[in-house]
Structures are given as structure tokens and as C-alpha cells.
Amino acid sequence: MSDESxxxxxxxxxxxxxxxxxxxxxxxxxxxxxxxxxxxxxxxxVVPEVAARAHVEAIRYLTHRALAQAGLxxxxxxxxxxxxxxxxxxxLVVGYAFAKSLAWALDKPFVGVNHLEGHLLAPMLSxxxxxxxxxxxxxSGGHTVVIHMKAWGEYESxxxxxxxxxxxxxxxxxxxxxxGYPGGPAIDREAESGDPAAVAFPRALADRPYDFSFSGLKxxxxxxxxxxxxxxxxxxxxxxxxxxxxxxVDVLVEKTFNAVDAMGVKVVGGGGGVMANRxxxxxxxxxxxxxxxxxxxxDTELCxxxxxxxxxxxxxxxxxxxxxxxxxxxxxxxRLGA
Numbered sequence: 001m002s003d004e005s006x007x008x009x010x011x012x013x014x015x016x017x018x019x020x021x022x023x024x025x026x027x028x029x030x031x032x033x034x035x036x037x038x039x040x041x042x043x044x045x046v047v048p049e050v051a052a053r054a055h056v057e058a059i060r061y062l063t064h065r066a067l068a069q070a071g072l073x074x075x076x077x078x079x080x081x082x083x084x085x086x087x088x089x090x091x092l093v094v095g096y097a098f099a100k101s102l103a104w105a106l107d108k109p110f111v112g113v114n115h116l117e118g119h120l121l122a123p124m125l126s127x128x129x130x131x132x133x134x135x136x137x138x139x140s141g142g143h144t145v146v147i148h149m150k151a152w153g154e155y156e157s158x159x160x161x162x163x164x165x166x167x168x169x170x171x172x173x174x175x176x177x178x179x180g181y182p183g184g185p186a187i188d189r190e191a192e193s194g195d196p197a198a199v200a201f202p203r204a205l206a207d208r209p210y211d212f213s214f215s216g217l218k219x220x221x222x223x224x225x226x227x228x229x230x231x232x233x234x235x236x237x238x239x240x241x242x243x244x245x246x247x248x249v250d251v252l253v254e255k256t257f258n259a260v261d262a263m264g265v266k267v268v269g270g271g272g273g274v275m276a277n278r279x280x281x282x283x284x285x286x287x288x289x290x291x292x293x294x295x296x297x298x299d300t301e302l303c304x305x306x307x308x309x310x311x312x313x314x315x316x317x318x319x320x321x322x323x324x325x326x327x328x329x330x331x332x333x334x335r336l337g338a
Contacts (some may be wrong), residue, residue, distance in 0.1 A: 005024045005025030005027065005315070006024070006025065006078035006311065006315045006318045006319060007022065007023070007024045007029070007072065007076060007077055007078045007079075007315075008022070008023055008077065008078060008079045008080065008111075008140070008282050008312075008314045008315040008318065009021070009022050009067070009074075009079075009080050009081070009102075010022070010080075010081045010082070010113070010307040010308060010309070010310030010311025010312070010313070010314055011024070011059070011080070011082040011083065011095040011096075011098060011099045011310060012082075012083050012118065012306060012307045012309070012310045013055045013082075013087075013091050013092060013094050013095030013096075013113045014085070014086070014087025014088065014091060014092055014095075014305060015046060015051065015052045015087055015088055015091055015141075015142065015305060016035075016046045016091070017033055017034065017035055017056075017060075017110050017305045017306075018033065018054065018055050018058040018059055018062055018095075018156070018217070019031070019032070019033045019034075019305055019306040019307035019308070019310070020032050020033075020059070020062040020063050020065070020066040020307040021066060021069040021306055021308025021309070021311045021312075022066050022067065022069075022072065022077075022308070022311055023125075023235075023308055023311040023312045023315055024315075025100070025312075025313070025315055025319075025335075026124040026125060026312050026316075027217070028308055029069075029070035029071075029072070029126050030066045030067070030069035030070035030134055030195065030308075031066070031306055031307060031308040032062050032065050032066045032069060032307070033062075033233075033306060033307075034054070034058040034062055035038075035235035036065055036201070037184060040128075043289075043332050044123075044175050044181055045090070045155075045171070045181070046070055046088070046288075048088045048090050048091065049090065050087060051090070051091045052088070052090035052091050052093070052094055052156060052167050055095060055283055056094055056105070057086070057093055057096050059094060059179070059211055060098075061224070062116070062163045063098075063102070066307065068105050074102070074106055075106065076110055077106065077312075078108065078109070078318065079108050079109040079110065079111060079294055079314060079315070079317075079318045079323075080099050080103040080106070080109075080110050080111070080314075081099065081110070081111040081112075081113050081310050081311055081313065081315070081317075082095050082096045082098070082099030082100070082106055082110075082111075082112060082113065082310065082312025083095060083096070083112075083114075083115045083118065083185060084096060084112035084113060084114065084115075084219060084324070084328070084330055084331060084334055085114065085211075085330050085331035085332055085333065085334030086114075086115055086142070086331070086332055086333050086334050087114065087115055087142075087330075087332060088095075088332070089330065089332045092176065092330040092332065093330055096112065096330045097277070098324050100130065101237070103326065104137055104326055108194060109264060109318055109323045110323060110324050110326055111317050111318060111322065111323055111324050112324035112328055113310045113314050113315075113317070114311045114313075114334050114335075114336050114337075115305075115310075116138060116143060116147075116336045117147075117155075117313045117336060118271075118309035118310045118312070118313045118334075119138050119140070119271030119272050119309060120136050120142075120155065120269070120271055120313075121271075121309060121313050121316065122145060122271040122298040122302050122303070122306075122309040122310055122312075123136075123145045123269045123270070123271065123296035123298050124296075124312060124314060125298055125302050125309065126297070126298045126299045126302060127296040127298075128268055129294070129296070129298075130267070130296035131152075131181055131267070132149045132152060132154075132267070133149065133150055133151070133263070133267065134148075134149045134267035134268060134269050134296075135147070135148055135149070135186045135256060135259045135260045135263055135265050135267075135268055135269070136149055136268070136269035136270065137160075137255075137256045137268075137269065137270045137271075137274075137275070138270075138271050139163060139165070139166045139167065139252055139270070139273045139274035139275060139280075140166075140167045140272030140273045140274055140305075141165055141167030141168050141171060141182075141184070141273060141274075142165055142168070143160075143161075143165050143173070143247060143272065143336055144158045144160060144161040144165045144166045144167075144212045144214070144252075144272075145157055145159065145160040146158045146160070146210050146255055146256060146259045147336070148259065148263050148265075149301055150271070151284040151335075152316060152319070153316070153320065153322075154337075155336050155337050156334060158210040158262075158263075159208070159209070159210025159211040159212065159255060159259070160212065160258050161211070161212040161213060161214060162205075162210065162211055162212070162213050163213050163214065163215035163316050163329045164213075164214040164215045164218060165214070166214055166252060166271055166274045167183075167184050167249055167272070168214070169182065169188050169214035169215070169217060169218045169248065170183045170184045170244075170245075170248065170274070171183035172218055172306065173187070173217075173218055173244055174186045174187050174221075174241075176221070176222055177190075177225070177240065177241065178223070178237075179237075179241070183275070184273060184274060184277065185276070187241050187245055187330065188242065188245070188276075188277050188279070190237060190241035190242075191241040191242035191244075191245040191246075191279065191291075192238075192242075192278075193237065193240065193289035193324070194237075194238030194239040194240070194241055194242030194243070195235075195238075195243070195245035196242040196243055196245065196279075197246075197315045198235050198240070198241070198242065198243050199224060199235065199239065199240060199243035199244075200243075201217055201220055201221060201224075201243055201244055201246075201247040201255075202216060202217060202220055202247070203247055203250055203251050204216050204217065204251070209242045209255065209258040209259075209262070210255050210258060210259055211255070212251060212252075212255060213297040214251075215258050216250065216304055217244070217248070220247055221240070221244055223298055224240075225240065225260045226302070232241050245263035246279070248274075248280075249277070249280045252280060253280070253283045253284060253287055254276075256268065256284070257291070259292070260293060265293075266292070266293055266294060266298065267293070267294050268284070268288055268293050268294070268295050268296070268323075269295075269296045269297070270295075270296075270297045270298075271298060271303065271305075271309075272302075272303060272304075273299075273303055273304040273305070275297055275298070275303040276300045276303040276304065284297065314338050
């Protein structure tokens with residue numbers, strides 16, 4: 001990446017959080033977020049129409065707040081970036097249209113960013129030394145994928161989930177266990193006092209080195225709990241949660257380091273909401289240390305969806321002279337590298 005540090009405002013509205021951030025290159029200047037957890041909790045998951053309306057209500061105020069936090073006027077910006085996809089179409093349209101309008105009004109370059117690229121580059125916000133070649137694990141409620149980052153802007157997807165994403169499986173099982181929404185943090189908290197070896201849950205796709213499957217794990221947990229609850233032999237919920245979490249973490253770590261070995265890289269990165277899980281962070285650190293590999297993971301608050309990661313990806317693309325036409329539209333299934 002060039003030594004230039006364009007000041008970019010990034011807007012993230014791919015799902016249920018409105019995130020606005022400002023960066024100068026990879027230096028974080030501000031990062032503000034409006035969470036919709038309370039609005040969706042009663043439904044047990046994200047309602048697209050509710051998410052889109054909440055973005056409309058929050059986006060203007062958050063933009064002013066992000067600029068104020070960065071100590072900037074909108075005229076100080078070198079560009080505006082927004083998530084183009086993948087995501088929920090209504091949610092994406094709110095942020096993308098707002099960002100394009102802002103860029104047009106300010107006569108500044110506009111960059112449409114792939115949501116996954118934001119997570120892929122998020123370690124740079126917390127770790128100045130993160131750079132390719134690297135293997136990066138992206139794990140969230142919507143995505144679980146292992147990426148070979150060959151160079152800036154050059155990505156190869158090595159493997160992905162064939163059904164549920166890791167975060168989706170945690171959300172669904174947490175709801176079944178009565179732990180609430182969102183499920184990932186709830187499982188993390190409950191597992192802290194549990195025994196990860198209490199229940200031998202399956203680890204799927206052992207014959208496919210980079211691919212994931214969590215649907216069977218979810219079914220296995222539901223079946224186990226029902227059978228043992230009826231028989232009066234169900235362990236403490238903390239033990240069930242810890243065992244479930246360990247099964248998810250085992251697979252995520254194993255597949256990541258399968259890719260590290262195969263690609264011969266010495267740098268590992270991580271991004272996405274599941275990367276905030278304490279057990280996963282611990283296991284990745286242990287495995288990286290044992291192999292002499294450098295690990296770069298964003299600070300916990302930068303693992304979940306946020307505008308700063310979109311701003312940084314936009315800044316990097318602007319540095320390479322890449323912009324997006326204001327006539328472009330969102331893409332709910334946008335592929336990384338497209």
C-alpha cells in the first residue's frame with residue numbers, strides 16, 4: 001500500500017447495525033455504531049424491513065457524530081465509501097444511496113466496498129504490521145470462509161461453509177437453549193463456567209480441509225438436549241454451551257491452519273463477529289505461537305460490523321486509484337474480488 005493516507009468516511013449497513021467510521025489510510029479517527037439488537041431480539045433474529053427503517057433513522061445523525069469525533073468537517077474528506085454487498089437488499093440500499101449522495105454533494109470520489117473485504121482488512125485498524133501474504137478466517141453470522149490474501153486487493157477463497165455460518169449456528173442453538181439473542185455472546189458467557197469436554201459433539205467435513213458445515217452440529221445439540229432432558233440426565237447448560245463452543249472453535253482453528261500449512265504463509269488474520277469469541281481468540285493465539293506464525297485480530301469492538309473497516313477498505317482502493325461509478329447499485333450476493 002502507498003504511503004498516502006486518504007481521509008475516508010465509511011458507511012456500513014449490510015445487516016442490522018448502522019456503522020459510520022472515518023480513517024486516514026489505516027489510522028482510525030472515529031467509529032460510531034447504532035445497534036438494533038433490542039429491536040430484533042423479540043423476533044429472535046433480524047427482520048429486514050425493521051433493519052432498513054432503523055438505518056434510515058440513524059444514518060444522518062451518526063455521520064455527523066463520526067465527523068465530530070474525528071475532528072473533521074465533511075469538506076476535509078478525500079472520499080466516501082459504503083458497503084455494496086453482500087447483505088440484505090433494503091439495508092444495503094439505505095447506506096449505499098446515502099453515501100453516493102454525500103459523495104456527489106461534496107464532489108468527492110466514491111468507493112463501493114465488499115462487506116467481506118472490510119472484515120478481511122479490519123486487522124489493520126488494530127495492527128499496523130498486518131500485511132499479505134496471509135491466510136484470513138472470516139467468521140460471522142452470515143459468513144464463514146478461509147481466504148488466501150495473496151496481495152492487497154488479490155484474494156482467493158479457499159473454503160467456506162456449505163450450510164450454516166458459524167455465527168448463525170451459535171445464534172440458533174443459543175435460542176434453543178434459552179440463552180437469548182444475539183446467541184454468540186450468550187454462548188461465550190455461558191461457556192466460561194462450563195466443561196468443554198462434557199459432550200462429544202461432532203466435527204464435520206474432516207475430509208475437506210478448508211470447508212465448513214455447522215448445520216449438523218446444530219441438529220446434534222438439539223437432539224442431545226431433548227433426549228437427555230427427557231431422561232433427566234442433561235448436564236448443566238454451561239457444559240452444553242462450552243462443548244458446543246469447543247466444537248465450533250476446533251473446526252475454525254483446524255481449517256485455518258490447514259490453509260496456513262498449504263499456502264506456506266507466516267501471517268494469519270481474522271475478522272467477523274465470531275472473532276470476538278474469547279475461546280476462539282485464545283486457541284488461535286496458542287496455535288499461532290506454537291507454529292511461529294504472526295496472528296493479527298482486530299480489537300473486539302472492530303470484529304463486528306462497523307463503518308471504520310469499510311472506510312479503510314475504501315481508502316486502500318482510492319490509494320490504488322480505484323473508484324466506483326455513482327450509477328452503480330448494491331449487490332446482495334457480491335463476490336469478493338468482483
